[in-house]
Amino acid sequence: MAVDWAALQKIVRERFADQVLDWTEFRGQACLHVRRERIVEILRFLRDEPFARFAMLSDVTALDLLKHPEAGRWPGRFAVVYQLLSLEHNERLRVKAYVSEESCEIATAVEVWPAANWGEREVFDMYGIRFAGHPDLRRILTPDHYEGHPLRKDYPLKGRGERDRFPKYTEIPEEGVRGGRKA
Amino acid sequence: MNAVPTPEIRRMAPKASQAVSQSMAMNLGPSHPACHGTLRFKVEVNGEQIVKCDPEIGFLHTGFEKLGEYRSYNQFVVVTDRMNYLSPLNNNIGYAIACEELFGVQVPPRGQYLRVIMAELSRLSDHVISVGLQGMDLGAFSAMLWTFVEREKLYDIFEAVTGARLTTSWTRVGGVFRDVPEDFPEMVRAFLDKFPRIIDEIELMLSSNRIFKDRTVGVGTMTAEQAVAYGLTGPLLRACGVPYDVRRARPYLCYPDLAFDIPIRFEGDVYARYLVRMEEMRQSVRIVREALEKLPSGPVNADDRKVTLPSKERVYRDMESLIHHFKIVMPGHGIAPPVGEVYSCTEAPNGELGFYLVSDGTGVPYRVRIRPPSFYNHQTFPLQVTGRLISDAVSALASLNVIAGELDR
Numbered sequence: 001m002a003v004d005w006a007a008l009q010k011i012v013r014e015r016f017a018d019q020v021l022d023w024t025e026f027r028g029q030a031c032l033h034v035r036r037e038r039i040v041e042i043l044r045f046l047r048d049e050p051f052a053r054f055a056m057l058s059d060v061t062a063l064d065l066l067k068h069p070e071a072g073r074w075p076g077r078f079a080v081v082y083q084l085l086s087l088e089h090n091e092r093l094r095v096k097a098y099v100s101e102e103s104c105e106i107a108t109a110v111e112v113w114p115a116a117n118w119g120e121r122e123v124f125d126m127y128g129i130r131f132a133g134h135p136d137l138r139r140i141l142t143p144d145h146y147e148g149h150p151l152r153k154d155y156p157l158k159g160r161g162e163r164d165r166f167p168k169y170t171e172i173p174e175e176g177v178r179g180g181r182k183a
Numbered sequence: 184m185n186a187v188p189t190p191e192i193r194r195m196a197p198k199a200s201q202a203v204s205q206s207m208a209m210n211l212g213p214s215h216p217a218c219h220g221t222l223r224f225k226v227e228v229n230g231e232q233i234v235k236c237d238p239e240i241g242f243l244h245t246g247f248e249k250l251g252e253y254r255s256y257n258q259f260v261v262v263t264d265r266m267n268y269l270s271p272l273n274n275n276i277g278y279a280i281a282c283e284e285l286f287g288v289q290v291p292p293r294g295q296y297l298r299v300i301m302a303e304l305s306r307l308s309d310h311v312i313s314v315g316l317q318g319m320d321l322g323a324f325s326a327m328l329w330t331f332v333e334r335e336k337l338y339d340i341f342e343a344v345t346g347a348r349l350t351t352s353w354t355r356v357g358g359v360f361r362d363v364p365e366d367f368p369e370m371v372r373a374f375l376d377k378f379p380r381i382i383d384e385i386e387l388m389l390s391s392n393r394i395f396k397d398r399t400v401g402v403g404t405m406t407a408e409q410a411v412a413y414g415l416t417g418p419l420l421r422a423c424g425v426p427y428d429v430r431r432a433r434p435y436l437c438y439p440d441l442a443f444d445i446p447i448r449f450e451g452d453v454y455a456r457y458l459v460r461m462e463e464m465r466q467s468v469r470i471v472r473e474a475l476e477k478l479p480s481g482p483v484n485a486d487d488r489k490v491t492l493p494s495k496e497r498v499y500r501d502m503e504s505l506i507h508h509f510k511i512v513m514p515g516h517g518i519a520p521p522v523g524e525v526y527s528c529t530e531a532p533n534g535e536l537g538f539y540l541v542s543d544g545t546g547v548p549y550r551v552r553i554r555p556p557s558f559y560n561h562q563t564f565p566l567q568v569t570g571r572l573i574s575d576a577v578s579a580l581a582s583l584n585v586i587a588g589e590l591d592r
Contacts, residue, residue: 026523027284056411058528059537059554069522069543083526083537083554087411087425090432094526115414118562126248141241141591150249157253 003091005030008051016042021074021098031094035075036106039097043112046084046093054084054093060109060119062127063096066153076100078129082109099129108134126151206234211576213242219316219580220587224564231572236565243591251551255517256282259551261352266553266589269312271351272305272341273531274589279354280435281527281538286520288357288490294483295437297363300371300474301344301353302436302529303467307378308337309532309584310418310460310467317457317581318389321398326385333381340370356518357491358484368475375468382464389457399454403567403579406451413566414559417534418463419583421447422455429530440477443470453582490518517546524550533557533584555589 009023012032019042021033034042046054063079065071076098084093099106108131109116120131121140128149131137139146146162148155206229213223221242227235247266251259263278264271276298283290290298315330338348344363345351353359389395405415410423420427428445430438446462448455484491492511493504510516522544528537534556541550560583568576 027287027525029525031524057414058535059414059526059539059552059559061539061552061554063541063550067543068541068549081539081552083539087427092433092526113414114412115559115562118558122558139241141244143241150246155249157249 003089033096036097036099040107043109053088054086056085057113057115058083058085060116062123064153074098080106105130105132107132205229219585233568233571236568238564241591243587247592248551251548255546256356264350264352267586268588269586270305270309270532272301275354276302277529277536278538280529281540282356284525284527285540286490288485288487290358290485291482292479293481294358296474296478299436300471303471304337306467306532307464308334310464313584314460320577320581321395326388336374362483379468386461398578402453402575404452413563416556418456418459419560422459423451424449429528429535441470441473453578456582519546531556557585557590561585561590
C-alpha cells in the first residue's frame, strides 16, 4: 500500500502550519522542508502516523547551502537532512530542517530513532551543528583535538595545515634504530 | 588457541549487575587479526565479560565526501571503488544509478543486464569472503582458503571485464566504459557450474560444526524492532526476520524481470546471518544464470550525447561526435544535471548503499553523501556484545562484515 502523498502533505501542513516551509518533489522523490524548532515532534509524527509510518531512518546528514543557487529561499545556512523509509508502505521521504549559522543547533532525533546517534555525531563533526540532548556528542571521524568542520563549504579541500601540525613520531636517534636503517 | 565458550562457560560468567567493581579497561584493535580493517573498541571487561563497549572509528577517514565536491560526476566513480574493497563493483553500480536518476537518463537493456550480472557476481565475491573470514575468526581455517580460491576465479572474470581486479571503476554515468568480452557468458557459466558445489562444501563444513554453532548460535542477537530502529540493513536485517531487500522494495535495473527469493531467518543471531548469506549466494547464482540466458544484444550505453561518450570510430569520422566528445571530456564543459537532489539506494552485499547527490546545475556535484551500510550496521555493535564474552565480540564483529573503507569514508 502506497502512501497517499496528497493526504499526508495536507495533514502535515495543517498540523505543523507554522513549521512547514515547503513540500517539493524532484524526480519522483518527495521532500518536506521545515523549520528546526519542532523537528522532533515532526519526526515522531511521521514515524507514528498510520498514514506514514516511517519506521526506519535510512540516513541523517547535512548540507551547507553557502554557495547553493537556491540558498536565498531557505532560512539558515545549513540543512539537516533526514532520509526516512516506511517499511509498511514501502515509500521514502526526505525531511530537511534548516539551521542558521548563528544558532547552529537542533534537537536530536536519537529518542525517535536510535539510528540517528552516529549520523548526528558525523554531522557535528563535519558541519559543527550541535544536537541538543544528544547522549554522546563527540567527534566521530576526525580526531578529538581536530579544529574546524571539513565539509563546510568555506573549508578548503587541502585543509588548514592539519596534516603539518599533526603529532608525529619523527625523533630517530642519531645512531639509528636497532635493526633498522637511519632515516 | 581460541577458548571455545561452551554453554557451560557462558552460564558461569557473572551477570552484568555484579560486574561493576572489578571492571578493567581494555583495547580491542585498532590493529588486530580479528578486526576487519582498522577498528578500535574501548572495552570495559569484567573477567571475560564485556561490561561496556565504545567503538571508535575514523582511522581510515579519507574525506571522500569532500573530494566528491571537487570532482566531476564521472571522476568520482574511481573513488567509489576505493570505498569498499570487498565489492567495489556494487559501489560503482550504485553510484552510477544515483547519477542516472539525477540526470534522468535510462540505460538500455543490455547495459542493465550486464550490471545485474556483475553486481551479483560481486555479491558472491563479498559474501563468500565474508563467510570464509567469519569461519577463520572462529578457528575454521580451511573454509577461508576455499573461499579465497573462489574469489580468485571471480576476480579473473572482473579483470576480463573491467581490466582491474579490485579497483574496477567499471561504470560511467549512463552506462559502462566498455562492453564485456565475447567469451564472457562462457566464463561466467564455467564458474557458475562449479560454484554451488563450493557453497555446499562450506555449508557441510560449518553449518553443523559444533564449535562453529557453539560460538554463533544465540550470539549478537537483535530483535526485529531493534534492527529497524537502528537502521540495520542487508543480511543483518533479514536475519532478524524483516524481509526488506532494496532489489525488491525499490526495484532498479532489470531486477523485476528476474526471479529470486529473499532468504530470511528469525533468530537474529550470528548463525542466522551466516545462513542468510549462504542462501543469498545461491539466489545470486540463480539471478546470474537467468540474466545470462536473457542477456539481450544492443548498446550498453544510454543514447544521450549530452551524457555518454560517442564511440571512438565515430569520433574519428564525424564532426559532431568529435564535438560531443570534447564537450564531455573537457573541464568546464562536461556533463551537468539540472539543479536538484536525489537519494538513490541499491542493495550492496552489506545492505542499503545510498547516495544522496545534490546538484547546483554545474558539472561538479554540490554535495555527495554516501550512506554506507557498514556505518549503520557497526553502530549496533555495542548493543550486540554488552554483557557477553570477548570471544562473542569476535564472532559478532565477523558477522557484521564491516568494511572500514566505507565506514570511515
